[in-house]
Amino acid sequence: MTFRYDFAPTPFGDALVVFSDEGIVNFDLSEASDPSVPWLLESISTRLHEPPVPDPGAADELAHLLDGYFAGKPVRFDEHVRLDWRLTKGFHRDALEQITKIGWGETASYGEIAVLAGRAGAARAVGTACRLTPFSIIVPVHRVVRADGTVGQYGAHPEYKRYLLDLEKN
Structure with missing residues (x-):
C-alpha cells in the first residue's frame, strides 16, 4: 500500500494529513505551526512501516470541510471523509x-x-x-x-x- 500526505490549513497552522487507499490515516495538529518538521514525517513513517509520499492536492476536500468548520458550520467529518483506523486498536x-x-x-x-x-x-x-x-x-x-x-x-x-x-x- 502506498501512503500519501498533504497539508490542510487550520487557524493553528498547516496540519499534516496522511492518506491510505482506505481513507485518512492521520490528521496531525501537533506541530501545525511547522508541519514540515522531519521528525513528524519520520514518526508517522515508523508507525505505518512505510514513508508516505507527497501528494499535493490530496487534502483539498478535507480543507474545504475545515474551512466550513472554522467558519462556524457544524461539520461531522466522519460523514464526509473515510477514516482508516489502522493506527488505533x-x-x-x-x-x-x-x-x-x-x-x-x-x-x-x-x-x-x-x-x-x-x-x-x-x-x-x-x-x-x-x-x-x-x-x-x-x-x-x-x-x-x-x-x-x-x-x-x-x-x-x-x-x-x-x-x-x-x-x-x-
Whole structure:
C-alpha cells in the first residue's frame, strides 16, 4: 500500500494529513505551526512501516470541510471523509468511535465515554485515547472534558481545545 500526505490549513497552522487507499490515516495538529518538521514525517513513517509520499492536492476536500468548520458550520467529518483506523486498536478505538457521536457544541466526560465504550471506570484510558488520536478535530476529542466540566488538556495545546469548544458554542 502506498501512503500519501498533504497539508490542510487550520487557524493553528498547516496540519499534516496522511492518506491510505482506505481513507485518512492521520490528521496531525501537533506541530501545525511547522508541519514540515522531519521528525513528524519520520514518526508517522515508523508507525505505518512505510514513508508516505507527497501528494499535493490530496487534502483539498478535507480543507474545504475545515474551512466550513472554522467558519462556524457544524461539520461531522466522519460523514464526509473515510477514516482508516489502522493506527488505533482495542479500547482506544472503541472510545474514539464513541467520541464521533458527540454532537456539535456538546461535551461528554471521559467517564461517560468509558461507559459508552464498554469499560466503566476507564476514564484515564479514554484520556489516553484522546491524547493519542490519529484524527485531531476529525474525531472531536476536544469535546471530551473532565467530570467537573473543566476543559482539561489537548496534547501540548490546551488553548486549541478551548478555541474549538468556544467556536462550537457560538
